[in-house]
Amino acid sequence: MTQDRPAGAEVFAGGGDVGRDLLRVDWEQTPLGPPQQWPQSLRTAVSILLSSRFPMWMAWGPQLTFFCNAAYRRDTLGRKYPWALGRPANEVWAEIWDDIGPRIETVLSTGHATWDEALLLFLERSGYTEETYHTFSYSPLRDDDGALVGMLCVVSEETDRVIGERRMATLRDLGSDPSVVRTEAQTLDFAGSQLGRNLRDLPFTLTYLFEPGGVRLAQATGVPVGHPLGHVDKWPTEVVARGDAVVVPLDGDRPAGDWPEPPDEALLVPLLQQGDIPYGFMVAGLNRYRALDESYRGFVELTAGHVAAGIASARSYQAQQRRAEELAELDRAKTAFFSNISHEFRTPLTLIMGPLEELLTRADLADDSVRAELEVIHRNGLRLGKLVNVLLDFSRLEAGRMQARFEPVDLANATAELASVFRSAVERAGLTFEVDTPPLREPVHLDRGMWEKIVLNLLSNALKFTFTGGVRIAVREEAGVATVTVTDTGVGVPTDEMPRLFERFHRIENARSRSNEGSGIGLALVKELVELHGGTITAESTFGEGTTFTIRLPLGIDHLPAGAVTSPSSTAAVTSGAEPYVQEALRWLPGAAPATPDLPPTTKAPATVLVADDNADMRDYLGRLLRSAGHIVQTVPDGQAALEAARVRNPDLIVSDVMMPRLGGLELVAALRADSRTAGTPVLLLSARAGQEASIEGLEAGADDYLVKPFSSAELLARVRANVELARLRNHHSRWRTALIDSLQEAFFVCDEDGVVIETNSTFTDVLGFGPEGLPYPPVHPWWPDHDTDPAAYEQVAEALELLVGQTRGNYTIPVQHRDGHRLWVAAAFNQVADPDTGRRVIVGTFRDVTDEHYAVQRESALAALSVRLSQAESLPGALSGVLPELGELWQAKRVHAAVFNGSGPPTLVTTDEYARWDALTPERRQALTDLRDKPLLTPVADEPGRAGIALEHPDGTMVLSLELREKRPFTEQDRTLLALLAGHLGQGLHRIHQIDEQRETALALQRAILGPAQLPVGFAVRYAPATRPLKVGGDWYDTVTLTDGRIGIVVGDCVGHGLEAATVMGQLRSACRALLLQNTDPAQTLTALDRFAAQLPGAMCATVFCGVLDPATGDLTYASAGHPPAVVARPDGATDLLDQGRSRPLGVRAAADRPEAHYTVPVRATLLLYTDGLVERRRQSLTVGIDRVVAAVQQGRGASLEELATDVMDSMEPATGYDDDVALLLYRQPGPLEVEFPAEATRLAPLRSTLRTWLARCGVDSTTQQNVLVAVGEACANAIEHGHRQLPGGLIRLRAAATAHTLHLTITDTGLWKTPQPAANPHRGRGFALMRALMSEVTVTTGTAGTIVGLQARISR
C-alpha cells in the first residue's frame, strides 16, 4: 500500500474519474465523516458500486448521502455530476423525491427490496424537465451491526426503449390499415385516428393539403375543431412547400396533449410527393419534455411520410382506375382491328417487300448498319407475309374457297428439291439430314403450292424441336399409295398430347424448342392440305426420342375432284414461298444475330430494363428502342435466363415475351413473384396473343402490364415509363417498409417454416452482430451458444426453435452468442403469418436485448438466496457451508473452495466437497488460492478458463473464494459483477455473523452469571426453562450458598413477569439474597432484609422466594417462604410432605410482623424439591392440582437418580404447548452423594472404608448391608490397585456413592486395565470378584482404553 495516498483513498480506488471526484468531496461536512473512519460495510458497498459497470447509486446514513458510479453518471445523472456526490439524496433528486422518497422509506423501514419497471420520472438533468423511464431496484444496505442505514439502487434507464416503443406503435398502427383501397379522405381519417392515440409524442397534429384553391386543413388530432391553431396563416407554408421541415415557436392557447404543460414548439414537415411539390404539410406539436433530437424528428418525418404515402397511394389508385378503363377501350379497338384482318395486308406487304428487295440488291448500299436494318425489315416482312398467307389459307379453307390444281408430279424429285432448301439450316443446327427419295413408278397428282407448304411445315417443325441427332425425309410407294415420312430425333410429343396434335391453334405447352414463335396452325394446315389431296397424315412419337409424320397419298386420280386435275405445268419445283420458312428457321439458330452491345444511357435518371425474347430480332429491336429512350438494357433469349439475370441484378423493369423456350413469360412472372428478392420487380409481358382472356391470364399471373404485338414504339415506351414510375412509387412503399422495420427498436426477423431466417432488420444486426449479408441463416443459427462449451444454453435455444416452428404464436427468453462472442439474453415474441404473395407459412418475430434485466433478476435472486443462507447461519463455518453450494449452483460449478488465511499455519478450507483438507489439495491448487489472497479485495479474477476467484474479508483474515466451473464456459463481465457483489455481500454477512456470535457468547456468559452458581454442591440437581426465547434466563432463579458452618443455603425465587426485564430484576434479587444469606444464615431474617432491598428495586415487588438453610449432615432444614409455593419431600417409603410452614407475603409487600420461620428434618434418602410456580401453574386449574401432580412425580421418581428425576419432572409436567412461564427447580436428596478420589495405594483402603462407613450410616443403611458394601468396594479398589495400576503407580481411583430411596449406587473408576477374572489362574482374585457378585445385587465392569469402571448396586432393606 502506498503511503502518500490521501487518507481514505483506497475506498475509492478502482472508481476511475468518479472515484477521484468522490475523493474531492469534503466528507467532513457530511454525516459520514472522513472515509478512513467509515465502517467496513460502507466501504464494501462503495467499492462494489464503483467497480460495477451497471448503473448504480446508493444512499447512506442519516441524510442518505449520495454516491454513484461511472455508468450511472453517464446514463442518468447528466449535469448533476459531480455536484451530486456526497449530497443528501433528497437534494440530488428533489424533483422526483415525491416518487422515490416513499420507496426508499419502505426499503429502510422494512428491509425489503423494491422493484419498479419503466417508471416515469421527470428529471432535471439536461437543462429542462425531461420525460424519462427507469427500471430500478432499491435494495437495503446494512451497517456493520446489521442496522438498515442506506440503500443501493441498480438502475437501467429505459427512456429510449419506452419512447421508442411508443413511437413504433404509432408507426405500426399507421401501417396497419386493413383496407387496400381508400379514398384520400378515408386515408387521412384513418391516419388521424391513429395519431390521436399518441398524445405524448404528438400532443397535437394538423395536416394541411395544397390544393388548387389554396391550403386546406384536412385533418387534425389533439386540437378541437375550430381552434385558432388551425388557421393556416400561422404557418410558414412557403418553407414547407419547398420541401423543408421547420420548427415554429408556439404561443397563445394551445392544447397540451397528454402532458401537464402544452408544447412550446411545433415541427412543420412536408408531405413529400415523388418529383413534385409536396402534397401538403403536417404540423406536429412537440412534447416539451423531450428534446427534438434526431430520433424525435425522424419519428415525425416518418409519420408525415406515411401520411404522404397514403395520399400517394389513394391518388395513384384513382389514376390506375382511370388507366384500366383506357386500356380496356384500347383492347376493344385492337380486337376490332385484328378481326378485320384480310388479304388487304398483302398489298401493303408487297409494296414494302418489293422496294425493300430492290434496295437490298442495290450495289450502292454501302452503309452496313442501314443494310442490317433493311435485312431485319426484310426478314420480318417475309415472316409477316408468311403468317398472313397462312391466315389467308385458313380463311380460304374455312370459306371453302381454296382452289387446288392437281397435276401429275414426280413426287420423289419434288420432295427432294423442297428438302434441299432446308439442308443448310439443318446442318447449321448441327443435325444430320437424310433425304431418301428413290424414284416412284408413276407420278402423284399434287397441287404444287400446297405440297410445298406441307413439306416445308413438316421440316421446319422437325428442325424446331430437334437438338441432337437428325432429320430424315423419305418417299416410298407401296400398294397404290405414295408414302412420305418425315422423321426426327427431337423432343417428341407426350402421349396425352397426341390426339390434339393436328388441332388448329393447339400448341404443346412446355415443349423444349428452338423457338416459341409459331401460331399453332402449321400442323393443322398440313392436315387440311393433305386431306384436300385425298390423303392422310399420321404421327407416331416417343416422348424424348423423336417423332415420325407419315403422309399417305393415293395414286391415280379417282380420288380427286374431276375438274381440279390438270396437265403438268412448267412451274418451278420450289417457289419463292419457301424462303420465309428457311429464313425463319435460320433465325432460331445460335450465332444468327450479333450480340447486342450495351449502349451508354442518355437520360439522367435511367431505368434498368431486362428484355427477354426468344426472337433475336425482337430482342435487338427492343434493346435499341429502350436504349434510345435512355434506359439501360440487358437482353436475354428466354425466361430462365431472365430469371437468373434478375436474381443477379434486379432491374427496374422486365419486358418479356410470353412464349419462350425453357421458361415462358407467365412462368417467369410466377418465378419472380415467388422469390422475395424479385417479388416487387415489375414485368411487362409482350404477346402476339390478342384478346381479353390472354391479357387477364397475364395479369393474373402477376404481370404488371400486358402489351399485344404488334405495338407501336411509342406505346411500348409509354408503357415502360409508366411501369417504371409506378414501380418506383410502389417500391417507395417497400423502401418505407424497410425503413420502418429498420427503425424498429426491437430486432426483427422473418423465418420460414424450417426456421431458416430469411429477413432481418438493422437492430437485429446491432443486437447479434449478424447482418443481412449472411441471409439466409438456416438452423443451427450462428448465434446459438456453443454446444460443446455450453450445452445447457444450446438446449434452451433448441427448445425455443421448436416452439418457434411448432406454435402459431408465443414468446421465449434465450441466451445467444453475439458475433463477437459475448453472451446476450434476448426476449422474443413471434407470430405465424401467411406470406400474402406466396401463401407460404412464415414466422415473423421480434426480440429485444434483455441481458441487463436477466442479470438484474439473476442478481436479485442470487442476493436473496445468499441473504437467506446467511440469515440461517448461526456460525461462520455454518454460513460458509450454506453459502458455497448456493454459489456453486448459481455458476454451475463443480466445486467451490473457500480458504481463510488467518495468519500462521495452513488456511482453513471449506468446500462443497464432502470433505477436504488444505494439505490434500494439489500444490498448484494451493498456490492458486494463495495467489488469489494477494489480489485486491472484491476484484474477481478469472485468468484461466473454467475458474474464477475473488478475495474478500473474513473476520479471521483474508478469505478467497474459488469457483471451478463445470464447463469451461467464459466468465463474463456480468459474472464478474455478480461475483463481486455477492462476495461483498458475503463479506458483510460473515462480519455480521461474527459479531452476532460474539454478542451471543457475551450474552450467554452474562446470563449464566445471573442465573445461578456455576458449581452446585454435591447432591443437588437443578433445571431451568426460560419462557422467553432466545434468552437463557427469565424472572425465576435458584441458588445454593455454602455457608461458613458447612450448611447450605438453598433459594428458589420468582420475580413478576418474564423476559429480559424480569431477568435483570432477578439477577439483582438473587445476588442480594445470596449476600444477605451469607451474612444472616437465617432464612427469615434474610427474607426480611430482602424486603427492604426489594422496596428499592423497581420490578422486585411481589417476587416470591423460598429460602432455606440445610445441614447436609443431619438433613435439618430451616426455611421461610415469601409467598412461594411449598417445597415437596418424598420419603423413601413413599410418604410425602409439603413444606408449607413459615409462610408470609411476597417480597416488598409491607410486612406487619417479622417473617416466620419453620424447621424440618429431611429424612435419609428422602427427596426434596423446590420449584417455581411455572412448573405447576396452569390456566383454569387450581394450583393445588399442579402441586399434587408434582408431588406424585417426585414420589414415583424417588428411586431414580437425581438427574434422571429432574429430567422426568420437567418432561412430565410440561404442557403440550411448552412452558409458558419461566420454570426453575432444585432437587436434593439426603444425604448427598459421596465422592472420593485417592491414590491407588493399599494403605488408602482403610481411611476410605472409614469415610464410606460414615456415609453409609448417614444413609440409614443397616450394618450387614454396610459390611457388604465395604467388602465389595474394598475388592473393587484392591483390584484397581493390584491390576489396574500395577504398571502405573500413583494413579488415582475415584469412588462415587449415591443413594436413592431403596438402592445404593457405587462407582469405582480407575485409569488402568482390568483383566477379566480367571479364577483358575488366579484363585485369589477370582475370589474377590466372586465376593462382589455375592454381596451386591448388581455388578458391572466396563473396561475401556481409559480405564475400568466398576458399578455396584446394593438394595437397601426397608
Added chain:
Amino acid sequence: MSTPLTCSTGRRPDGAVVLTATGEIDMSNAAAFATALTSADGESDGAPFVVDLTRVEYIDSAGLAVLFPHVDRLRLRSNRLLAPVLTIAGLDDITTVSEES
C-alpha cells in the same frame, strides 16, 4: 499408614493355640496377618489352632487368601459382621460365629 491390625497368640485352657486379630485385614496388612498365622500354625505344632476374628471389623479376599493354606488345622471364631464373607468363601464349616459382638 497401614490398616490397623494387632495379632496376639495365646493358648486356651485346653492348650489350643489361639491367634487373636484385632482391627481390619486387607491387602495392605494381609502379609503381616499371614506371618502371624504361620507362626501360630508352627506353634500349635500340627494340632488344630484357633483364629479369633471376633474383633476384626473387616476382612476381604486378601485376608481370606492367607487363611486358606492353614484351613486343614484351622478353626475360626468370627462375628456376625464377617459371617457373610466367610460363608461365601466356603469357610463357614470351620467357623463359629460368636453372638456377643
